[in-house]
Amino acid sequence: MTWRVVHLDLSREAPPVDPAEGHAFIVFWWGSLPLGAEAFVPEELPLSQDQILTLAGRFAAKQLAARGPSLGGVPEAGRDGRVELEPTLADIRACRGASAVLDALAADPQTPADDVSVIVCTRGRPKLLRSCLAALDAQRAPPGEIIVVDNSESGDAQVVSAHFRRVRHLHEKRPGLSVARNTGVAAATRPIIAFTDDDVEVDPGWTGQVARAFASAPEADAITGLVLPASLSTPAQRFYELQLGGFGTGYVPVRFGSRFRSEGLNHGLQVWRLGAGANMAFRRETFMRVGLFDERLGAGAAGCSEDSELWYRILADGGSCLYEPRAVVHHHHRPDWGGLEEQMQAYMRGHVAALGAQYLRYRHRGNLRRIGLQLPQYFLRVALRALRDGSSDHMRLLLPQVRGWWGGLTLVLRPGWRRSHAVPQLSDHGDPLVRRSSQSRSPVRRPVTTSLGERSEQSA
């Protein structure tokens, strides 16, 4: 079974001829504006012109409803991170020239990206890193700087980084993605700090879109963007993208702010709906305000969710985030099934750990409810559905997730883990990295600087 990821541009004057055959994941674009994606089995292909029209209508209507100048601003997420797109009757009656509006939305941003530092944390994947850096090197709006934080023992990413003139290579020996990210932030010099991963190729317009998103949303503390699959050649990659939904958060922009916070606080803020660490950016001043990544979380520590836990702090402290799907990256999903199982276990472990950390910091009970009630319910639902559909793959992935849940729980229940001081502060004077208690809600007057040795004890 071969699968292809096909990109189809609907903005051309001629009817698009669907080139897909075999299995295909088709991403529909209007120029550089991503409209939507659908997966097809061979029997459904090629798409006829009326099918493409139907899809174009559905996708474009969502774009116009979410972004059209006359149709209201970027919609706000509700509790579940979703938006209701309800164009007004007056607007649809007056709607003319949809393709001109789409053309305007697809226009390349004019904002330069000098203000953007891009940080790539990597660990022992030189081949992927090379494609990642090549994509960053080919940006239409080049970023102000590119920092590779090499989290390997040996520092072998240096060889790859050296191929790219504009790349700064830092070696962070202490393991953990959060540690590496924090090292990157401390070294970054620009007011906007964007992250991508070494298994990602960013779209040529990515940095420009990130810069524009921040310029157009002065209130936003953080931006996230669309993560598309770079390829779907293995069953594990397809399962992750097509059955588990990938990293997907959709093709329309979403504001995460006061509505998301007030509707969700009692049930637990569903911050994982904001996006993914493979495509996210922050203002430097936001790090100064809410602190850096929690070093107990993330790959190499609890597993993941260092990204969403930071969004949680931003939102809980009254800030806001913007999901802007025009900022596109292409992610190489884990190709092997074993890797996928490991990943799902790590995700769940990190997720539970992050929920624990969020509860300890804010005492929002929704986090406990999610650990104790919602997640077990979710496991049960998956099991029932797998039974009904006879899906052994869903069953196979359930066990690692339950194991991850248990692993996260044991972490959270460990007093030493709870007490560890793992959220460093960013300081503009002296040592840029300052650690202090992770549990204090209000800023501690006297920051405690710890030595590197102490920290490795904490994360152990």
Next chain:
Amino acid sequence: MPYRIVDLELSEPLPELVPEGVEDGFALVGRWHGRPVGFTLQPVPPGGTLSPRALRQAVEREFTRKVLALEVEAELSGRWPHPDPGPAPSLTVAVCTKDRPQGLARLLESLEVLRPASPFRSLEVLVVDNASADAATREVVGDFVGVRYVEEPRVGLDFARNAALRTAAGDLLAFLDDDVVVDSGWLDGLYAAWSDYPNAGGYTGLVLPLRLDSSAQIEFERRGGFGRGFTRIHHRGAKMHNALHPVGVGVVGAGCNMAFDRRLLDRLGGFDEALDTGAPLPGGGDLDIFYRVIRAGRTIVYEPGFTVFHEHRETLNQLRRQYWSWGLGFMAFLTKCRRTDPALHPRHSAMLRWWFVDKTMGFVKASVQLRPGRARMIAAEIRGGIQGLLGEYDRSLERSRRIREGVA
């Protein structure tokens, strides 16, 4: 109790909706320049009205995004040259009826309105009288000019459908049940679907309620009715998002409103007369023909503009019986598929499991939510399913053989 069905033309100012008498609410059919774009039930509190604001909100929640999609489609189809579908086909509309002269007259009237503006090369209307007890059906047909009357003495919907197939002359052959009324856009909707995709083996369309006067009719709509949505869909031999397709072929459409390439039906040998044999097995024939058209490698296009209004069952007993018959008909159909189409055997088995687990889960859910009415409907469907599995198709084969011999 009743919900009034209201046509809302969204390109014009919205009307004021005040419930009359005992009306509980409104069933809104949203349209954009005539084409249906959505359907929603809007209850009204006792003694209250549907305020203009509430109406507008309902419209914006349910309909406006679809309108926007239609506008984009219209604009893009202007940019992209349309492939030439060739000369317009001729169409035969066959109405199979048994002892329902009033319903038949209502349907023929709605067809007569459309006739003068038909986009088809020619249009033939055919009534197949399936052994009605008296002459009323024949008399109704006599009242209409240019409607052909054919008798089929062997009782069974698929005997009647095959009788239509034998005498129809059209390139396309549409079937309508005698409990529907066609919408003003029915012919144009079918024509649009054909001209966009002339190679399809069949076309199905939207089925909306004709009236919602009884609690059975309202309950049926609440559970989704015949709703297949307001977006065109091409149904082919497999689907990404439904591993069981085309075995779960009910999503394709409903037998009360379907059309086919007539020559394809001829090649396939017409409908299976062992299904739809009236009272003992009143269903399954539509599923079977959709399945065989798709398995013959042809597409069935669902087109929402190709709309009829269906008179739902009046009483809860009738509705329960209908659910029972769907379970029965579906399992008879599945039994036949397992016998005739070994290539898809794994999908048939998976469907069997899916169906029973899904219905059981639905039953448990309805019971937990303390909705005994709904639980009893699902129980009836499960009962029908079990009965259908226990040799109903063979019994029905035998029955249809006797009917054939009895008349011959």
